[in-house]
Amino acid sequence: MNPAEQAGLRERIAQAQSGNADAWGELYRLHAPAIFRFCRRAMPTREDAEDATMDIFIKVRQKLSQYDVNRPFSAWLYTVAANHCWDLLRRRKVRQDLETGEVENMPLEHPDPGQLEQLIEKHTSQQVRRALDHLPARSRMALVLRYYSEMSYDEIAGTLGVRRTFVGVVLLRARHQLREILEGRGAANAAAGGPA
Amino acid sequence: MIHFDEMACLLYLEGQLEDSRARELAAHVAECAPCRYLLHALERESKLLSGALTEEDEAIPARLLGVQTQGWPSWVWSLAFAAFAAASYWVWNDGIGPWLDQLNNAGFGGTNLMSMMLFSGAFWEGWGDLVDILQIVALLAVVILALGLVRRRLRRPAAVALVLPALLIALALPPQAGAAEVRRGRAVLVPAGETIHNDLIATGPSVRIDGTVEGDLIVFTRELTVTGHVTGDVIAFAGQALIDGTVDGNARVFSQHATLQGSIGKNVTAFANSITVTPMGNVGGGMLAFAGEADLEGKIRRDLMGRIGRSDLDGLIGGQVWIRGLTLDVASTAEIDGPATFQGNQQPSVAAGAKLASPIRTEITQEVGRSRRSETRKVIHEIIGYGAALLAGILLLTVFPGFYRSTLRETGAIGLPLGVGALAFISGIFVFVLGVLLLFIGVTAGVAGALLYAPILYLAQVFVGAWLGNKILGVTSTQTGAVIGRMALGLLILHVARLIPVLGGLTWLVVLLWGTGAVLMGFYRMSRVENVPLPA
Ligand SMILES: [Zn+2]
Numbered sequence: 001m002n003p004a005e006q007a008g009l010r011e012r013i014a015q016a017q018s019g020n021a022d023a024w025g026e027l028y029r030l031h032a033p034a035i036f037r038f039c040r041r042a043m044p045t046r047e048d049a050e051d052a053t054m055d056i057f058i059k060v061r062q063k064l065s066q067y068d069v070n071r072p073f074s075a076w077l078y079t080v081a082a083n084h085c086w087d088l089l090r091r092r093k094v095r096q097d098l099e100t101g102e103v104e105n106m107p108l109e110h111p112d113p114g115q116l117e118q119l120i121e122k123h124t125s126q127q128v129r130r131a132l133d134h135l136p137a138r139s140r141m142a143l144v145l146r147y148y149s150e151m152s153y154d155e156i157a158g159t160l161g162v163r164r165t166f167v168g169v170v171l172l173r174a175r176h177q178l179r180e181i182l183e184g185r186g187a188a189n190a191a192a193g194g195p196a
Numbered sequence: 197m198i199h200f201d202e203m204a205c206l207l208y209l210e211g212q213l214e215d216s217r218a219r220e221l222a223a224h225v226a227e228c229a230p231c232r233y234l235l236h237a238l239e240r241e242s243k244l245l246s247g248a249l250t251e252e253d254e255a256i257p258a259r260l261l262g263v264q265t266q267g268w269p270s271w272v273w274s275l276a277f278a279a280f281a282a283a284s285y286w287v288w289n290d291g292i293g294p295w296l297d298q299l300n301n302a303g304f305g306g307t308n309l310m311s312m313m314l315f316s317g318a319f320w321e322g323w324g325d326l327v328d329i330l331q332i333v334a335l336l337a338v339v340i341l342a343l344g345l346v347r348r349r350l351r352r353p354a355a356v357a358l359v360l361p362a363l364l365i366a367l368a369l370p371p372q373a374g375a376a377e378v379r380r381g382r383a384v385l386v387p388a389g390e391t392i393h394n395d396l397i398a399t400g401p402s403v404r405i406d407g408t409v410e411g412d413l414i415v416f417t418r419e420l421t422v423t424g425h426v427t428g429d430v431i432a433f434a435g436q437a438l439i440d441g442t443v444d445g446n447a448r449v450f451s452q453h454a455t456l457q458g459s460i461g462k463n464v465t466a467f468a469n470s471i472t473v474t475p476m477g478n479v480g481g482g483m484l485a486f487a488g489e490a491d492l493e494g495k496i497r498r499d500l501m502g503r504i505g506r507s508d509l510d511g512l513i514g515g516q517v518w519i520r521g522l523t524l525d526v527a528s529t530a531e532i533d534g535p536a537t538f539q540g541n542q543q544p545s546v547a548a549g550a551k552l553a554s555p556i557r558t559e560i561t562q563e564v565g566r567s568r569r570s571e572t573r574k575v576i577h578e579i580i581g582y583g584a585a586l587l588a589g590i591l592l593l594t595v596f597p598g599f600y601r602s603t604l605r606e607t608g609a610i611g612l613p614l615g616v617g618a619l620a621f622i623s624g625i626f627v628f629v630l631g632v633l634l635l636f637i638g639v640t641a642g643v644a645g646a647l648l649y650a651p652i653l654y655l656a657q658v659f660v661g662a663w664l665g666n667k668i669l670g671v672t673s674t675q676t677g678a679v680i681g682r683m684a685l686g687l688l689i690l691h692v693a694r695l696i697p698v699l700g701g702l703t704w705l706v707v708l709l710w711g712t713g714a715v716l717m718g719f720y721r722m723s724r725v726e727n728v729p730l731p732a
Contacts, residue, residue, distance in 0.1 A: 029261070032256060032260055032261065033252075033256045036256045036257070036260055037250075037252070037256075040254070041249055046257075047601070050257055050259060050260060051598060051601065051602075053260055054260065054598055108202065108203075110201065110202060111202060111234065111237070113230065113233035113234040113236070113237040114233070116234075116237040116238075116241065117233075117236075117237045117240065120237065120240045120241055120244050123244070125244065125247050125248035125251050126248075126253070128244060128245065128248035129248050129249075129251075129253070132248070132249075143245060143249070144249060146210075147242065147245040147246040147249050147250075148246070148249040148250055153210075153212055168203060168206060168207050168210075168212060169203070171206065171210075172202060172203055172206055175206075175241060175245075
């Protein structure tokens, strides 16, 4: 985003903060697709994603006055979105009981780089997306936060409620689970916390 | 050589390794092929992941773009409100209003008991006042309901700012409100010679009015005796009610035994086990009665209508007579000046000497014939009801898809919405009785509440139907057609079930409680969005 656009965005945010409906509409139009896509990646169904997107923007609008203009707007949006979605998922207790605790101690197999390269070569991004659907909620959310929203480890730790030093473990564990699903061995295993 | 593990490589790639360790790793990788390959593979994996996640593989749904691009609140909504409100006002003003006036002028001219009960001023004196208030309340109710539904599209303060004054206006409308004098006690007595220049609300085991009430008299008691003068209406919930004095207005009596011995200026509405109008009794207007027995020896100047098990007519009926019940006995002293109709399962007995304007038109309700005819009517009624409900459901689904879905989700909990619905029903009755009948402050508010409750009650079936459809055909995707199909199937089953005697009625009681509970919870969930704590 160039400086002129940046300034335009800031102005629109300021207008929306003071209650200008048109400015808000423009902000919404600008960011709704990204937030919807985020929800689509994070939530189990398209329907959930639609509902979540609407709810997120309702929240955003209510909290707009609290937005600090020195922070990047889209980063703030993603934080609100991530918290909302993670909250929903947690409330539904998606596979939660199975994935806490033991993960930390589970040793991960050292991968063979050649096999990994092959696996990457063989699979399309669509197949990866489908595999993501089979991941446990936290693994999936971690990958989305990192590789879709490009959140920092600190932000991810804050959203998922884990220690910062543990974020890398969650991400690596998620990658392992994803590889297993792509290899066709053990969506169920991955879902249940994964084998060694 | 000591290799770096996958974790370290990942953290390095992500720029999360501290400087010294990152330098170490970089130096090692320059020397070590396996670690270099691993780093490369991980990097490719990262790219695959970001690519897969950020790829714009599907369009953003029109629903999301459509709703909010026009800004909040959009002119479309405002226009829709205005149109809806105007239409509602018009219907009241030109449709129902004049019809109500007509009824008023004619005393008890209509034949629809239900509408007469509801609209003939059962709980309020002035006809015109009631119609005016109803019109305004209807308008307010529509606006409030609409606001409630689109609340999530409005900013909260705006909605509150709109709704609050509306409610205040509604509450402030009847200026007489709240001015009534209230008396409680073991035996409430207004002695002869005392005059209360106000409405009087009296509660206690026994209430006796020997003096004068210049206003309405509202009574809850076991035993009511009025020998004095009430210039307004008498509204009585009493075990035994004896009105021996003069009432200038209407008498509305809910009682075990009601005896009218004095003079009622206007109309009488009575729900009673037995009603007696003694030879001294005189009703200036008409009488609407729901009673097990009625012994009418006095004078009723206008029409008599009622569902009365056993009727004895000994006195004068100045207008027409329409009675549905078991038996009708017309004594020789009786006089009926208008046409008379009796629906019962045996011929009325008319004594020689009774003065009738025309012979009593009798409809013997033969069980078989009646049931067949009413079956057909019931089926037609059910088909129309089904169509209307389906239409309402589709409208709701297209206009408020979010609300529809969240309410449907609540419906699935079964027990909870059922409980909420039952609670709302009971507390609704309680509030209505307490607020409207007892305190009399909130006739308007009460009617507004009822008007709000009615659509919720109506929509109840939509959600239970949709839930049923989902149970049968499986929960569907976002395909609107499929969603409507499930709703249509569920509603069809419900409406067919209603044709079953007894069981159908019970089923619908459950459906209504369950559905209203779900709708209320749907509202609640939507209003709860704000309560989530601020994200960091
Ligand atoms: Zn090495």
